[in-house]
Amino acid sequence: MKKLLCILVALTMLCGMSALAEGIFTPGTYEAEAQGLFVPVKVTVTVSETEITDIQINAEGETPALGGAAADMMKEAILKAQTPNVDGLTGATVTSAAIVKAATEALVAAGADIAALDANRKDLGSEEAPKEEKTVETDIVIIGAGGAGMAAAIMAHQAGMNFVILEKMPYVGGNTTKATGGMNAAETHYQKEQGIEDSKALFAADTMKGGHAKNDPLLVATLANSSAEAIEWLDSIGADLPKISFSGGASVNRIHAPADGSGVGNYLVDRFSAKLAELGVPVMLNTKATELLADTEGKICGVKAEGPDAFYTFSCKAVILASGGFGANEDMYTQYRPDLKGTVTTNAPGATGDGIVMAQALGADLVDIGEIQLHPTVEQTTSMLITESVRGDGAILVNQAGVRFTNELLTRDAVSAAELAQEGQYAYILFDQNLRDHLKAIEKYVKADLTKQADTIEGLAEQLGIDPATLAKTLADWNEIVKNQRDTEFGRTTGMNADLTTPPYYAIKIAPGIHHTMGGVKIDVAAQVINTEGKPIPGLFAAGEVTGGVHGGNRLGGNAVADIVIFGRIAAQSAIEYVK
Ligand code: ADP
Numbered sequence: 026m027k028k029l030l031c032i033l034v035a036l037t038m039l040c041g042m043s044a045l046a047e048g049i050f051t052p053g054t055y056e057a058e059a060q061g062l063f064v065p066v067k068v069t070v071t072v073s074e075t076e077i078t079d080i081q082i083n084a085e086g087e088t089p090a091l092g093g094a095a096a097d098m099m100k101e102a103i104l105k106a107q108t109p110n111v112d113g114l115t116g117a118t119v120t121s122a123a124i125v126k127a128a129t130e131a132l133v134a135a136g137a138d139i140a141a142l143d144a145n146r147k148d149l150g151s152e153e154a155p156k157e158e159k160t161v162e163t164d165i166v167i168i169g170a171g172g173a174g175m176a177a178a179i180m181a182h183q184a185g186m187n188f189v190i191l192e193k194m195p196y197v198g199g200n201t202t203k204a205t206g207g208m209n210a211a212e213t214h215y216q217k218e219q220g221i222e223d224s225k226a227l228f229a230a231d232t233m234k235g236g237h238a239k240n241d242p243l244l245v246a247t248l249a250n251s252s253a254e255a256i257e258w259l260d261s262i263g264a265d266l267p268k269i270s271f272s273g274g275a276s277v278n279r280i281h282a283p284a285d286g287s288g289v290g291n292y293l294v295d296r297f298s299a300k301l302a303e304l305g306v307p308v309m310l311n312t313k314a315t316e317l318l319a320d321t322e323g324k325i326c327g328v329k330a331e332g333p334d335a336f337y338t339f340s341c342k343a344v345i346l347a348s349g350g351f352g353a354n355e356d357m358y359t360q361y362r363p364d365l366k367g368t369v370t371t372n373a374p375g376a377t378g379d380g381i382v383m384a385q386a387l388g389a390d391l392v393d394i395g396e397i398q399l400h401p402t403v404e405q406t407t408s409m410l411i412t413e414s415v416r417g418d419g420a421i422l423v424n425q426a427g428v429r430f431t432n433e434l435l436t437r438d439a440v441s442a443a444e445l446a447q448e449g450q451y452a453y454i455l456f457d458q459n460l461r462d463h464l465k466a467i468e469k470y471v472k473a474d475l476t477k478q479a480d481t482i483e484g485l486a487e488q489l490g491i492d493p494a495t496l497a498k499t500l501a502d503w504n505e506i507v508k509n510q511r512d513t514e515f516g517r518t519t520g521m522n523a524d525l526t527t528p529p530y531y532a533i534k535i536a537p538g539i540h541h542t543m544g545g546v547k548i549d550v551a552a553q554v555i556n557t558e559g560k561p562i563p564g565l566f567a568a569g570e571v572t573g574g575v576h577g578g579n580r581l582g583g584n585a586v587a588d589i590v591i592f593g594r595i596a597a598q599s600a601i602e603y604v605k
Pocket residue numbers: 168169170171172173174191192193194196197198199200201202312313314315347348349350373374375376377378379380568569570571589
């Protein structure tokens with residue numbers, strides 16, 4: 026009887042196994058979530074018995090450009106591979122990892138054996154079709170779809186031009202998406218409506234002073250003189266920046282931001298891409314410009330580029346370089362600044378200086394190429410900026426030995442240099458619950474799991490591998506400093522309104538990150554690229570972070586966005602005139 030039962034059980038198991046072998050999945054729709062950089066990413070997979078037939082990814086709330094691009098790319102990759110374990114999108118690694126995790130969970134719920142899916146992945150072994158060679162005739166080629174390139178593209182379309190816009194990444198936005206403050210502009214209608222007295226001359230003077238007078242005064246005058254008009258142009262395309270506040274280095278309230286307080290970069294990138302979509306202008310994504318072509322007289326006559334399916338030769342009369350800076354290209358920034366070797370970057374991955382190298386091949390001159398702005402508080406695994414407000418509201422920096430080493434509120438470059446002088450070249454930014462309660466930005470860092478926290482300072486020290494007694498003394502000393510408003514050791518005088526005495530205590534490990542490359546190709550006030558002999562290269566125009574001269578030795582907050590919009594428009598106007 027027992028034997029019979031055993032055989033029956035064995036038979037049932039065998040039947041079960043063969044059913045499983047035939048059907049990889051239990052058909053249906055399954056959902057799972059995993060934490061992305063800012064929000065939970067939701068993945069819904071639909072499976073038949075043998076196939077993943079559909080996958081819906083909702084990464085809304087992640088940085089708009091990255092979340093959307095990661096979702097599109099990962100969906101395609103998972104459907105092709107028939108496993109969730111596909112490569113992530115460069116520049117959106119946290120979002121991509123969340124998509125893989127959620128897709129895996131949903132598929133496990135659908136009865137899948139993930140190891141078996143990996144072993145049978147369907148995206149290997151198939152020969153890629155060779156890329157075609159394509160020749161395209163157009164008037165203008167815009168290289169790069171960050172703020173400057175998209176502004177130029179909208180202008181070119183409004184002027185009825187024939188043009189293409191190339192973007193090497195799978196998404197638009199570049200470093201522009203990282204801009205959080207706003208756009209500097211003087212004598213704007215918003216300033217007038219809000220009773221703020223400002224002048225173009227004052228804007229220019231502040232910018233020169235901020236840049237240690239290394240800036241090109243003509244470019245700075247152009248920036249200041251065209252800024253109010255640029256704000257009106259932004260209004261006209263639905264990208265108004267009505268909220269005005271103060272930003273470091275400005276004599277008056279001059280930085281213009283979106284009404285709802287959202288980050289200016291993402292806001293403009295969203296509005297610009299929506300406008301391009303409305304105008305029916307396609308951005309050629311995943312298409313990298315590789316060479317600028319000039320005729321025997323040195324006039325621009327084309328661009329070579331590589332797209333996903335083809336090698337392109339664009340035959341054109343003018344090129345607008347809007348390919349951004351080189352803050353994501355370690356070889357290049359260490360070529361000009363060997364001292365920055367090994368420094369991480371807050372930059373978008375496309376900021377590799379291609380435009381500078383391509384223009385140089387045609388004889389373009391470079392200015393201020395070694396002027397690179399570092400940001401001192403960058404979380405190194407995510408490259409997330411820990412906003413200056415955390416220190417401004419009272420946080421301190423300590424090294425691995427558990428002691429302070431600088432006035433935390435010196436200029437970005439000075440604090441960065443102090444960090445780099447510490448063992449390991451990093452530090453911890455330390456704050457308490459009271460500070461968290463008063464600064465909304467902290468929630469983002471906690472959600473992204475960047476913070477360590479403990480109910481006692483000794484407990485936090487243990488988590489950080491710091492001697493608990495030393496850290497406790499540092500904190501006690503700091504609270505004395507706040508009480509007496511006297512920092513005799515480092516001379517800090519600001520951000521001392523509240524002590525750090527409310528548990529839990531928090532720390533984020535940070536180090537300097539490359540933030541903005543202020544130098545680049547030399548341009549004149551018409552955004553024409555100037556060669557090493559001081560003459561314009563006919564047909565070559567440039568705008569934005571690819572250029573140098575506007576910011577000099579130090580960029581003021583609010584001037585990167587001004588640069589992009591103002592010189593993006595000027596480059597387009599000049600190219601349009603040149604082509605006509
Ligand atoms: P800016 O602020 O000057 O507009 P961004 O960094 O915002 O600069 O935008 C520059 C854009 O140019 C990025 O999206 C980047 O990926 C793109 N880019 C850089 N090099 C190339 C290239 N060789 N071909 C096409 N696009 C490029």
